[in-house]
Amino acid sequence: MWWIALILVAGIITGRLLRSRNRLRPGAEKLLLLFIYALLFFLGSEIGSDPAFTGQIKALGFQGALLALLTIAGSIVAWKIIHLFFHEK
Amino acid sequence: MKNSLIITCFFIGGILAGFFRFLPSGWMGTDITRWILFGLIFLVGFVLGTDPRLGMLVRSIRVSVVLVPLAVAAGSLGGAAIGCLLLPSLSLPDSLAIGAGFGYYSLSSIMIGELSGKTAGAIALIANIFREITTLLAAPLLVKWFGTMAPVLSGGATSMDTTLPVIMKYAGKEYLFPALISGIILTMLTPLLISFIYAIF
Numbered sequence: 001m002w003w004i005a006l007i008l009v010a011g012i013i014t015g016r017l018l019r020s021r022n023r024l025r026p027g028a029e030k031l032l033l034l035f036i037y038a039l040l041f042f043l044g045s046e047i048g049s050d051p052a053f054t055g056q057i058k059a060l061g062f063q064g065a066l067l068a069l070l071t072i073a074g075s076i077v078a079w080k081i082i083h084l085f086f087h088e089k
Numbered sequence: 090m091k092n093s094l095i096i097t098c099f100f101i102g103g104i105l106a107g108f109f110r111f112l113p114s115g116w117m118g119t120d121i122t123r124w125i126l127f128g129l130i131f132l133v134g135f136v137l138g139t140d141p142r143l144g145m146l147v148r149s150i151r152v153s154v155v156l157v158p159l160a161v162a163a164g165s166l167g168g169a170a171i172g173c174l175l176l177p178s179l180s181l182p183d184s185l186a187i188g189a190g191f192g193y194y195s196l197s198s199i200m201i202g203e204l205s206g207k208t209a210g211a212i213a214l215i216a217n218i219f220r221e222i223t224t225l226l227a228a229p230l231l232v233k234w235f236g237t238m239a240p241v242l243s244g245g246a247t248s249m250d251t252t253l254p255v256i257m258k259y260a261g262k263e264y265l266f267p268a269l270i271s272g273i274i275l276t277m278l279t280p281l282l283i284s285f286i287y288a289i290f
Contacts, residue, residue: 074164
């Protein structure tokens with residue numbers, strides 16, 4: 001946990017210090033996408049090489065969709081609750 | 090939308106490569122992917138740090154503005170906890186971590202795949218892409234049913250970039266600011282919360 005927080009903060013500070021060098025940002029964004037492509041490809045290959053995978057597709061899709069709708073609904077409900085408290089003050 | 094498609098293609102390409110045994114498996118959870126993940130998190134911070142809007146946004150932060158990402162964080166984790174009750178095959182930390190993606194599907198799925206396992210990583214990818222697409226497609230309905238803040242809440246971390254245009258179109262131009270602040274705070278929270286969840290459970 002602390003490693004990831006430290007790395008994130010180190011990244012933000014480095015970026016902030018170098019923000020006047022405009023050319024670095026597009027390069028960093030490209031590299032970021034490259035890392036994402038690589039890691040998602042590895043994640044995919046891991047899932048694809050699992051013999052149980054083909055039987056799981058539907059279940060994974062259903063679980064993902066349900067969680068998406070629940071997190072959206074939860075966010076809206078939490079906002080309504082906060083709003084209620086803020087207006088009653 | 091274009092990036093979502095390319096990213097999904099890489100993921101599906103990976104699945105096919107694994108399925109047809111084009112490359113040896115066992116990559117995730119190794120030193121190689123761990124270091125790429127560290128590099129990725131550093132770059133996420135770096136890109137946020139170089140964002141010209143960051144200084145302006147930090148100076149303008151008020152308590153009332155932070156309430157939006159707070160509602161998204163609390164509500165998404167709450168919704169994910171309910172999801173865990175409905176889906177017995179999913180563990181509570183996995184469910185919470187998927188909710189803590191806030192629509193940031195690339196980073197959340199990679200982190201969860203690495204820190205927990207491939208199945209949870211795949212669900213994280215599907216759930217968070219679904220969250221972004223729902224926000225993009227249902228923004229007008231969300232505004233109609235739940236008010237003008239609803240697409241910002243639904244967009245989560247994506248409200249600073251991919252879903253910003255639909256938010257401004259259907260909620261109004263005055264939502265630019267809350268959407269940016271909420272999106273930036275949630276983008277920073279995603280890696281922190283996911284690693285925190287797996288550290289405490």
